[in-house]
Structure formats: structure tokens, C-alpha cells
Amino acid sequence: MLFWILAALLTAAAVAVVLRPLMMPARDAARRADYDLAVYKDQLAEVDRDLARGTITQAEAEAARTEIARRLLAADRGGEGDASSPAPAAAPGRAARVLAVVLTLAVPVAALTFYLAEGSPGVPGQPFAQRDPGERQQLIRAEMDAGALQRELEAERPEDVGGWVDLAGRWADLGRWAEAAEAYGRAVGLTEGDPRLLSAYGEALVNIDDGTVTGQAIEAFERALAADPTDPRAQYYMAVAAAQAGQDELALDRFRALMGHSPADAPWVPIVRDRITATANRLGLDPEEVMPEPQPPAPEAAGGLAGTGRPPAAGGLPGPTEEQMSAAQDMDPEAQQEMIRGMVEGLAARLEDDPDDLDGWQRLGRSYAVLGEPAKAAEAFEQAAELAPEDPAILAAWADALLAARDPDEPAVLSDTFVEVMERLYALDPDSLRALWFLGVRAMQDNDPAAARDYWERLLAQLPEDSQEHTLIEERLQALGE
Numbered sequence: 001m002l003f004w005i006l007a008a009l010l011t012a013a014a015v016a017v018v019l020r021p022l023m024m025p026a027r028d029a030a031r032r033a034d035y036d037l038a039v040y041k042d043q044l045a046e047v048d049r050d051l052a053r054g055t056i057t058q059a060e061a062e063a064a065r066t067e068i069a070r071r072l073l074a075a076d077r078g079g080e081g082d083a084s085s086p087a088p089a090a091a092p093g094r095a096a097r098v099l100a101v102v103l104t105l106a107v108p109v110a111a112l113t114f115y116l117a118e119g120s121p122g123v124p125g126q127p128f129a130q131r132d133p134g135e136r137q138q139l140i141r142a143e144m145d146a147g148a149l150q151r152e153l154e155a156e157r158p159e160d161v162g163g164w165v166d167l168a169g170r171w172a173d174l175g176r177w178a179e180a181a182e183a184y185g186r187a188v189g190l191t192e193g194d195p196r197l198l199s200a201y202g203e204a205l206v207n208i209d210d211g212t213v214t215g216q217a218i219e220a221f222e223r224a225l226a227a228d229p230t231d232p233r234a235q236y237y238m239a240v241a242a243a244q245a246g247q248d249e250l251a252l253d254r255f256r257a258l259m260g261h262s263p264a265d266a267p268w269v270p271i272v273r274d275r276i277t278a279t280a281n282r283l284g285l286d287p288e289e290v291m292p293e294p295q296p297p298a299p300e301a302a303g304g305l306a307g308t309g310r311p312p313a314a315g316g317l318p319g320p321t322e323e324q325m326s327a328a329q330d331m332d333p334e335a336q337q338e339m340i341r342g343m344v345e346g347l348a349a350r351l352e353d354d355p356d357d358l359d360g361w362q363r364l365g366r367s368y369a370v371l372g373e374p375a376k377a378a379e380a381f382e383q384a385a386e387l388a389p390e391d392p393a394i395l396a397a398w399a400d401a402l403l404a405a406r407d408p409d410e411p412a413v414l415s416d417t418f419v420e421v422m423e424r425l426y427a428l429d430p431d432s433l434r435a436l437w438f439l440g441v442r443a444m445q446d447n448d449p450a451a452a453r454d455y456w457e458r459l460l461a462q463l464p465e466d467s468q469e470h471t472l473i474e475e476r477l478q479a480l481g482e
Contacts (some may be wrong), residue, residue: 043068108244144433145396146170148462150183161190165197166393168204175358177207195228199237206237213241232258232268245277252279256292257342265297344371358387365397374404376459385421395425395432414442433459438478449480 044065051061082127146167151162168183181204188197199472202220206213213221218241257277262269262480277287344367351360365380381398388394402418426435440455456473463470 002455007365052316063298140469140472141434141437142174142400144463146174146176146179147467149431150179158186159190161187164190165200166245166289168200169441172204172207177204180204181208193223193227195234198224199231199233200236203233213237213244219232230261232266234264236268236272243275248279248282252276252283252285252290256290259294260292262294263296263297266294268293283391300466344368355383356387358384361387362394362397365401369401369404373399378400378405389424390428392425392428392432395421395428399425399434399438414438414445431462433462437473453477453480 008391032093047056047061047064047068050056051058055466056064149163149167149170153160157163164183164187168180168187170282171177171180171183181201184197184201184204188194188201191197198220202217202224205217205220209217217237221234221238223240224231225238228234235254235258239251239258242248242251242254248378255272259269259272259276262272273291276291280287282288342363347360347367348366351357351364354360361380361384365377365384368374368377368380378398379393381401383393384394385398399418399421402421403414406415421437422435422438425432426439429435436455436459440452443451443455445448456477460470460473463473
């Protein structure tokens with residue numbers, strides 16, 4: 001009810017501002033004539049002063065007086081005519097009043113009709129403290145987690161290759177490519193130049209420059225290819241680098257070489273095919289004649305990248321990660337979707353035969369998240385959590401998917417399953433920033449501000465004082481009052 005009262009008052013105020021000049025009485029022409037007469041009389045006096053000062057001649061003065069007198073007489077006649085015929089002056093006033101009535105009725109009715117059609121008048125209001133954290137809070141939370149992981153790695157686990165790769169992936173998901181590149185660089189140093197990490201590092205450098213393959217990225221890809229000439233990611237970006245340098249023939253050779261040794265079911269094949277077609281067209285060649293056939297589909301090789309938790313793709317070649325899929329945003333949408341779908345469908349089919357593949361379930365969950373299917377992502381991470389019930393990273397990923405899978409039209413209340421995951425995460429790590437935040441939110445939803453304050457004060461103590469997160473939590477605590 002308060003909303004409708006405020007809306008009515010604001011509407012009335014806005015209409016009043018618009019209608020005020022329209023509702024004012026119309027000025028008749030006699031007032032205009034009086035103004036003109038005064039102006040012309042002042043002009044006659046000014047002519048006399050100019051003649052007295054000698055700035056004009058007697059002949060010029062007489063000519064000016066004659067013209068001003070003519071205008072003065074015309075204005076005087078016009079004023080008399082309007083004074084005797086007031087009806088024409090009243091006509092604009094009547095039209096304005098009609099327009100005022102129309103606006104008074106039409107503006108509120110049109111606004112209300114549009115709101116009822118496009119808005120959500122049935123959604124109940126909620127106190128600020130009980131509202132869903134929303135996209136901004138989710139972003140802050142993800143940044144908090146990544147920052148906490150980075151501080152932990154720097155202070156306690158600087159030699160943890162898998163930790164640095166995980167951190168790089170988190171920064172990449174946030175679009176923080178500079179931080180992702182730094183984390184990949186740390187992992188590269190710890191593995192003494194693992195080719196797949198080198199190509200991931202190079203890809204992060206490419207994304208820093210909005211798709212431009214810079215000299216530093218080329219150096220990383222060259223090192224990757226020196227250690228593993230079959231690395232598809234490094235091959236692909238070296239071909240892109242040639243195309244960006246205007247070397248279309250070299251780019252075509254590199255794209256064709258990548259296509260020639262790739263398995264036919266490799267998810268990057270459609271993208272490479274599109275690149276070959278575009279490059280051939282620029283060179284005036286028939287794409288069908290220069291398009292090589294890929295290799296037959298190959299079974300997946302056992303094992304993965306040691307210490308990183310990333311499984312290999314078909315034929316032992318590293319498949320595209322979520323970072324690669326993010327980097328494919330400038331490619332043809334259909335080819336991009338085909339690439340992602342091919343990877344996800346193949347992985348899901350394999351996991352049906354091998355349900356104990358922990359890394360596979362995590363990869364499937366991340367892939368569904370990229371595809372915008374959070375419900376399926378939550379199911380995949382739930383399977384991973386059953387295999388590794390004490391892995392905080394898996395529980396956090398499961399929680400993210402559950403949060404994203406919520407119906408936006410439903411009340412913004414954390415589900416019991418989500419809260420259970422947070423409680424499990426809290427039991428494993430009482431200092432978990434994520435768990436402290438959301439358990440505080442749930443406490444507020446349960447009308448337990450004391451518990452919320454306890455969670456959030458412990459969270460605040462872990463955050464840098466100059467950080468955005470620290471400011472947000474302080475605001476929440478101040479909203480709780482004493």
C-alpha cells in the first residue's frame with residue numbers, strides 16, 4: 001500500500017509540473033500591444049538623443065522617426081482590435097485546458113497499464129537484511145573466495161601446483177585475466193614449463209589484450225609447442241597470431257595442421273573448420289579443397305595433468321577448459337555452442353560408464369555452469385561431493401550451482417540443501433568466508449540477528465580494512481543495530 005501511495009503522489013507532482021503553464025490564463029493581445037508601444041516610444045526617445053549627440057544626421061533622424069511611427073501606429077491598432085475582440089485570445093486557453101485534462105487522465109493510466117503488463121506488482125516486499133545477496137554479492141563472494149585462496153597459497157602452500165591452477169580458473173571465471181595469468185605463471189614455474197599450463201598461461205595473456213596474441217603470449221605458446229608439438233591450444237593461437245599479423249597463408253597452414261591431427265570428435269574441430277573457411281576465402285581459395293579431414297575419434301587416454309586435477313580429452317589431447325570456452329566469445333555463436341555441447345555430451349556419456357571419476361564430475365559441473373544450466377551443474381557437483389565429501393572446493397562449487405539454479409520468481413530464501421552444504425563447509429573450515437557469509441544470511445532469514453552478527457563479525461575480522469568486502473559487511477552489521 002505504501003508503494004501505491006508514493007507512486008500516486010509522485011505521479012500527481014509530475015503531472016502538476018507539466019500542467020501548470022497550460023492552466024495559466026491566456027494573455028490577450030492588448031498586453032502584447034502595450035509592450036510594443038512602450039518599446040517604440042523608447043526608440044523615438046533614443047533617436048532624439050542620438051541627434052542631440054550628433055551621431056546621426058537630421059535626415060537620418062527623420063527617416064527613423066517615420067519608420068518607428070509607422071510601427072507604433074500598427075501596434076496601437078492591433079491592441080485596440082484585440083481589446084474589442086477578446087474571443088481569439090480565449091481560444092488557446094480552452095485548448096490548453098482540454099489538453100490538461102487529457103494528460104491528467106492519460107499519463108497515470110498509461111503508466112499503470114505498462115507496469116501491470118511488464119512489472120511485478122505481486123512480488124511481496126522484503127526487509128533489506130533478508131533479501132537475496134544478488135549478483136553483486138555473488139561476485140563479491142567469488143572474489144572473496146579467490147582472494148582468500150590466493151592469500152592461503154602465498155602464505156601456506158606456495159608449492160601447490162593444483163592450488164595455483166584452481167586459483168587461475170577462479171580468476172578467469174571472474175574475468176580477472178591479469179590475476180589468472182599470474183596464477184598460471186606460478187604453476188608454470190613450479191612444473192618447470194608444463195606445456196598445457198604454458199598454453200593456458202598464454203591464453204590468459206591473450207584475454208588480457210582482448211583477443212590479441214601478443215609477443216609474450218607467443219613466447220608461451222612457442223615454449224608449449226617445443227615441449228609438446230601436438231598441444232592444440234598452442235597450435236590454435238599461433239595460427240590466430242599469424243592471421244592477426246596479416247600472414248594468412250601461414251595461418252591457413254597452421255589451422256590445417258591442427259585440423260589434420262585432431263580427432264574428429266574433438267570439441268575444437270568446428271571452430272578450426274570455421275577459421276579455415278574464413279582464411280581460405282580471404283586468400284581466394286575454395287574452402288572445400290583446402291579443408292583436411294580430421295583423424296578418427298580416439299578413446300580417452302588414462303591419467304591427466306599431474307597435480308592439477310584436470311583430465312585429458314579424447315586421444316590424450318587436453319580438451320578445452322572453461323577458460324577456453326570463455327575465450328571463444330568472439331567466435332561464431334553456433335560453432336561455439338557446438339564446441340561446448342560436444343565436450344559436455346561426450347563427458348556425460350563417459351561418466352555414465354565411469355561414475356567414480358571425481359575429476360570428470362567436477363569438469364562436467366563446470367561445463368554445465370558455462371552453458372547456463374545450473375541445475376545440471378548442481379547434480380554433477382553433488383555426485384562429486386559424494387566421492388569427496390570433505391573437499392571444501394567441491395562443496396563450494398556445489399553451493400554456487402544451487403544458488404544459481406534457484407527460480408528467480410520464487411522468494412529469495414536460501415534452500416535447506418544449500419544451507420546444509422554451507423554447514424558442511426563450515427564444519428570443515430570454521431573460517432570459510434563463504435560459509436560465514438551465507439550462514440549469517442540464513443540466520444537473518446530465521447530472525448536470529450545475534451547469530452548473524454556472530455558469523456559476520458568473524459567474517460569481518462578476516463577481510464582487509466580497505467576492501468570492498470569489508471565495507472559491505474560493516475554496512476550489514478550496522479543495519480543490525482545494537
